[in-house]
Amino acid sequence: MPDDPIDATTFADLLETVGGDREFLAELVETYRADSPSLFAELRAAVAADDAASARRAAHTLKSTSASFGAQRLSGMCREIEAAAAAGNLVGLDESVELAATEYARVEVELRRRASADEVT
Amino acid sequence: MSEPGGRILVVDDTRLNRTILARALQTQGHEVVEADNGRVAMDLLEAEGAGGIDVVLLDLEMPELDGYETLRRIKAQEALRDLPVIVISAVEELVSVVRCIEMGAADYLPKPFNAAVLRARLSTSLAAKRLRDLERDYLKTIDRQRSELARFLSPQVAELVSSPDGEALLDGHRRVITAVFSDLRGFTAFAETAEPEELLDMLREYHAEMGRLVVEHGGTLEHFAGDGILVFFNDPVLQSDHEQRAVRMAVAMRERFEALQGAWRKRGYELGFGVGMAVGHATLGRIGFEGRYDYAAIGTVVIMASRLCSEARGGQILLNQRAYAAVEEIVVGEPVGELALKGFSRHVPAHNVLGLRSDLDAGPGDEAV
Numbered sequence: 315m316p317d318d319p320i321d322a323t324t325f326a327d328l329l330e331t332v333g334g335d336r337e338f339l340a341e342l343v344e345t346y347r348a349d350s351p352s353l354f355a356e357l358r359a360a361v362a363a364d365d366a367a368s369a370r371r372a373a374h375t376l377k378s379t380s381a382s383f384g385a386q387r388l389s390g391m392c393r394e395i396e397a398a399a400a401a402g403n404l405v406g407l408d409e410s411v412e413l414a415a416t417e418y419a420r421v422e423v424e425l426r427r428r429a430s431a432d433e434v435t
Numbered sequence: 436m437s438e439p440g441g442r443i444l445v446v447d448d449t450r451l452n453r454t455i456l457a458r459a460l461q462t463q464g465h466e467v468v469e470a471d472n473g474r475v476a477m478d479l480l481e482a483e484g485a486g487g488i489d490v491v492l493l494d495l496e497m498p499e500l501d502g503y504e505t506l507r508r509i510k511a512q513e514a515l516r517d518l519p520v521i522v523i524s525a526v527e528e529l530v531s532v533v534r535c536i537e538m539g540a541a542d543y544l545p546k547p548f549n550a551a552v553l554r555a556r557l558s559t560s561l562a563a564k565r566l567r568d569l570e571r572d573y574l575k576t577i578d579r580q581r582s583e584l585a586r587f588l589s590p591q592v593a594e595l596v597s598s599p600d601g602e603a604l605l606d607g608h609r610r611v612i613t614a615v616f617s618d619l620r621g622f623t624a625f626a627e628t629a630e631p632e633e634l635l636d637m638l639r640e641y642h643a644e645m646g647r648l649v650v651e652h653g654g655t656l657e658h659f660a661g662d663g664i665l666v667f668f669n670d671p672v673l674q675s676d677h678e679q680r681a682v683r684m685a686v687a688m689r690e691r692f693e694a695l696q697g698a699w700r701k702r703g704y705e706l707g708f709g710v711g712m713a714v715g716h717a718t719l720g721r722i723g724f725e726g727r728y729d730y731a732a733i734g735t736v737v738i739m740a741s742r743l744c745s746e747a748r749g750g751q752i753l754l755n756q757r758a759y760a761a762v763e764e765i766v767v768g769e770p771v772g773e774l775a776l777k778g779f780s781r782h783v784p785a786h787n788v789l790g791l792r793s794d795l796d797a798g799p800g801d802e803a804v
Contacts, residue, residue: 324547331457331550333462345451373494379451381525382547393527 319420324384325428340429347381347422354415357395361407369407376414382400385421388414440464441489446476446505447523455548456523463554473500475613477508480515485756486568490519490560492544495531496776503538510539517567519560538606589654592730595671604671606721612667612732613681613712613758614740615619615654617645617688619662620749628662629704637699638662645692652764654760657732665740667732678714678761685710685752686766686791707749713739714758733777742776743785759786763784767795 332338353372360368377392391414398407443465449452450471457467468475477500480488491509495502502522520618524532532543545552581593595601619625626634638703642659647654653674654666657753666684669677692708699706707742714804715736722731743753751771761770767789773782789795 327549328455328547329551331462331548332458333447335458335462338458342451345454349451357790371496371498375449378449378525378546382455384547 319385319417320387320424320428321384324381324386328382328384336360336429337364338352343383343425343429346383348427349379350376350422351416354411354418356413360399360409361404361411364404365404365408366404367401368404370403372395376418380418383421383425385425388417388421391417439767440466441557441564442468443485443557444468444470444476444479444488444491446473446491446497446502447494449494449787450470452494452523452546456553459548459550459553460557463557467558473502473505473508475499476505480518481512482516488518489564489794490522490541490557491518493520493540494523495528495535502534505536506538506540514613517564517571519564521556521560522663527541586728590650591672595730601671604719605721607717607718609716609718611714611719612669612719613667613677613714613761614732614736614738615664615666615685615703615710615712616719616735616740617664617685617708617710618744620709621705621727622662622801625704625706637704641695644695647693648687649683652680652687654680654684655730658729663744665732665737667717667719667737670732671730672792678758678764681712681764682754682758682766682788683791685712687796689750689752690733701745709744709747709749710752711740711743711747711754712744712758713737713754714761715739715755733774738778739776739783742778743774743783746774746776746785753785756784756786756787762788765792766790767792 328342329336330408332342353376357372357376359370360372362364373392373396377389377396381389393409393412394399395407395414398404398410440463440792443460445453445460445467447455447456447468448471453469453471455468460467468479470479476491476493478492493505494501497505506522508518509518510618516539520535520539520542522532522535522540523536523546524543525546528610535543541563542556544556559659568738581596589749602639629637638661642664645664646656649664649666652668653672654668655672657665657667666681668674668681674680689710690707696704696706696708713736717732717734719732720730721728722733724728739755743755747753753771753774754762754768767787769789771785771787773784776783
């Protein structure tokens with residue numbers, strides 16, 4: 315699937331890393347789904363308040379956790395937000411955040427599907 | 436996979452990363468301790484000490500205390516310095532990794548995590564840690580043995596036993612030394628009448644005071660035998676000024692004895708202190724038998740010092756010709772004639788040392804010290 319928001323190899327690696335335990339993998343996805351919305355909320359608030367340090371931290375965490383699941387496009391978007399915030403440049407960043415949030419929605423759906431699937435595809 | 440697991444500290448502020456790593460590590464047979472920032476990690480490491488954790492997996496971006504500062508603090512502590520730290524880093528953060536390796540990090544773990552890479556990195560760091568622990572244990576053992584030896588042997592000899600060229604020196608060698616023999620006049624009579632406790636107390640005090648002076652002047656204490664003390668200089672450590680060190684020690688001992696004698700006199704002991712000092716060749720090394728060896732000096736120089744000591748009246752420091760010639764410029768002495776010493780076919784010219792020039796020039800400061 316060329317437009318797959320999740321990189322299959324990375325996702326398979328993650329499953330192997332946790333010892334092939336699919337249930338545990340599903341728990342990880344749940345943790346990610348539980349934590350990410352508040353990180354996006356933090357990110358939006360920080361950008362609105364011109365708080366570059368907080369924006370950078372939230373983007374950094376989202377970049378890192380998204381990468382763990384193979385959500386490479388989302389991770390890349392967060393990396394750019396992180397870099398912009400690190401440079402203190404928050405202008406127009408709210409738009410980037412919304413684009414990332416849209417990508418996150420796709421990622422979340424796909425992760426749920428994969429986590430409940432019998433096979434890693 | 437047959438290697439035993441380690442105890443791994445995972446330091447990462449992101450819960451998800453910690454959870455993934457913890458599970459991955461447990462799957463590979465390790466025990467996991469988690470910390471969500473550097474401060475918590477440092478508290479934990481300091482509480483557990485060096486033995487508690489085998490490897491630290493350290494994230495860099497963290498609130499409170501970030502990875503760089505945590506790494507710096509770990510490397511700054513003697514007890515934690517050897518603890519391998521593996522830095523967790525995304526591929527695009529490789530610049531940070533270089534900085535961390537320069538700061539002393541052992542390795543890095545790329546994010547997202549990969550089981551095979553994690554296993555390889557950990558087994559390398561664990562092996563290094565175990566080697567260092569072994570090394571540390573050995574060093575501790577050697578240190579303990581050395582300090583234990585130092586309680587029985589003179590420090591120079593204890594050092595020798597555990598030094599690389601010690602074995603050769605212990606095997607035996609010839610060298611010019613200065614031998615100093617001292618004992619107490621009137622001691623035998625005192626020992627016959629004193630209570631054993633009184634005698635031991637007095638000897639302990641005497642040995643402690645004299646022993647301190649031996650160490651201060653860098654002498655090698657060969658042995659205490661009752662009131663007799665044999666010290667030599669220029670071995671095993673070479674001392675270009677061994678004759679002068681020896682005579683300074685002898686003078687200091689005499690002064691110290693006089694202070695002790697002041698107190699002993701009040702208790703009714705009447706003792707005198709005599710010294711014999713000689714310079715000459717001796718054979719030095721290990722003598723004795725398996726289970727009980729001594730480091731000893733053997734030669735006429737030792738016998739000469741002992742005989743001169745026997746000849747000395749209370750308060751005298753008698754030197755043979757060679758010893759006196761070597762210290763003449765720093766002492767004030769007087770010839771005491773040619774002495775007939777037991778075991779020596781020729782008469783031996785000897786000098787008594789009245790004091791150090793530096794002390795005597797200072798004026799009538801006899802009351803000093």
